[in-house]
Amino acid sequence: MEFDTIAAISTPIGTGGIGIIRISGQNSIEVAGKIIKSKRFNSIYDIPVRYAALVEVYDNDEFIDQAILIKFKAPHSYTGEDVVEIQSHGGMVVLRRILEAVIRNGARHAMPGEFTKRAFLNGRLDLSQAEAIIDIINSKTELLQKNAAKQLKGVLSKKIDEIAEILLNLISSIEASIDFSEHEVDEISPQEIEKSIDTALEKIYRLLKTYETGKAIKSGIYTVIVGRPNVGKSSLLNRLLKEERSIVTDIPGTTRDVIEEVLDIEGIPIILVDTAGVRQTEDVVERIGVERTLKSVERADLVIFMVESDGITKEDIEIFNSIKNKKYIVLVNKTDKGINISQDEIKKLFNKEGIFISIAKDENLELVEKAIKEAVLEQNIEGFDEVLITNLRHKELLLKAKEFLASAKQNLYSVPLDILSIDLKNALDSIYQITGKNVTEDMVDRIFSMFCIGK
Structure with missing residues (x-):
């Protein structure tokens, strides 16, 4: 394909x-040649x-x-x-x-992602590889960068091509059975069709x-710390972050707003949210904080539910009832002050075992990070060689393919x-x-509009 000439600052x-x-x-x-001179080369x-x-760059x-x-x-x-590519000194005035x-001298300003879009349209990479470039640029953790690098290398494309090959061979065999039914062509059996569908579905x-x-x-896990006032929510946030991010006092109701920070746990971005303690209060500001806490719980991917080791209160039960339909872990804090509740009682009240910790004494805090990781990951990714699906577009297309194949399997013995x-x-x-082998122009434009200018 031939396109007009585009240019942009790429750094x-x-x-x-x-x-x-x-x-x-x-x-x-030709355009670059109009603005440069070289002592070694004539043009x-x-x-x-x-x-x-080495060249000199001129404006007129x-x-x-x-x-x-x-x-x-x-x-x-x-x-x-x-x-x-012209690599000059890095000041914005000189670059502009x-x-x-x-x-x-003949180029135009490039649109966002236009260089990579041309790479796709010219067959230098497929659409999933192009999307991997966005992830590499935007990677906040090494784990995401490594996964995106696999996708850029073509690991995902290969798996998609394997599924496509199964379906293409199956469709070709069916059409040959239809088109050449009167000739000496072996008709594909329903059992063979079902086997191919099952193989594709498994992949x-x-x-x-x-x-x-x-x-x-890729997106991080929105993790909300909840519990009654003064149970240790802010102290937990500070310990996990290893910095004093939230104000900690012995006065209940100190935290009155939602505080968000990002914690990297072995390559997984955990968006930690410290919230106001949940309780009935006449304080207008504190009540607003409680309302924000409940809204944060609604959008949470994971809830860290904290109680104290001296016993469970009515407030604890009310808070638990508001989060029990979420994915959650239970922390039993302040064990340094004594333990008046057993693991069996915790399991009976909250449907799972608790992690007994002392934030004040830094006891068992490593178990908290481990529990967070185990709660949010569907599989163990240590030494995981396969590529992970991180793109919602890919997921939705795979689900569509799955639905069509499930329909074909269901109707296998009842339709022509x-x-x-x-x-x-x-x-x-x-x-x-x-991979973009069959995609609309609007979708291509939408994907590449998410890139930065110059890429």
Whole structure:
């Protein structure tokens, strides 16, 4: 494909050692050649491909900066087009001046994600690989970066292609049975069809099973700490963060607003939320804090429910009833002051065992992090070699494919083959959309609009 020539600053806004202007398109080399001079090469066309050439950059006849210029010839570039990268000093004024000179000489400003969009349209990568680039750029933990790198490498694409191959072979066999029924072509049996559907479904199930874990490492787990006043919620937040983020006093009701901080537990972003203690109160400000606590519980992925080791109160039971339908863990704090409740009683009241801790004495706090990790992960990811589904679009398309295949299996013995193949083709279409082999232009535009300018 041939597109017009685009340009953008590809490095973050701010000052730094270098900044990069990226130019891509059929006239990129010509455009760059109009603003640079070299003492070693007579023109930009004399500079070897992939060679780092020292050049001077000019705006008309005014010198702007010294820079390194590297050119790439299609199709061996990021976008699959002719590409030029100008690496100047990293000040924003100089970068903007170079970009303006490039635009005046025949390029236009690139739209967000347009370089990667061209890479996709030119077959340099598929859609799932393009989406992996967003995750690599936005990675907040090493775990997400590693998973995104696998996806960029094509691990997910390979698994999707395996499912597509099964469905494509199945559809081809069914259509051959229909089209050549009067010839010597072996008709595919219902048992063979069912076996292929089951194989495809099993592969889809395995991918879908990774989504909750993938979502956890990408979006984080919204984890709300709840309990009655002065049970140790703020102290727990401070200990887990290893800093004094929340104010801690012996006065009940000290925390009056929701406080959010992010904790990294072995690569999983845990959005820890310290909340106001839940109780009946006449204090207007504290009452607002309690209302916000209850709203936080509604959106929580995980609730850390805290009680004291000296016994369970009516307030504790009321709080538990408001969170019992959520995923939760139970912490029994202040064991340093004595324990007046047993594990059996905790299990009977709260339907699971509690973790007995002393925040004041730093006892058993390592068990809290372990419990959080075990509560949010659907599978053990230590040494996990497979790619995790982290993208909601992928999940929804896999679910669609699963539904179409389930329908085909259900109707296998009751409908003609040509009707059965409709569900199979719809399933294949859903699978193809993941890698972009069959995707609408609007969807492509929507995906790449989420990129930053310059990528």
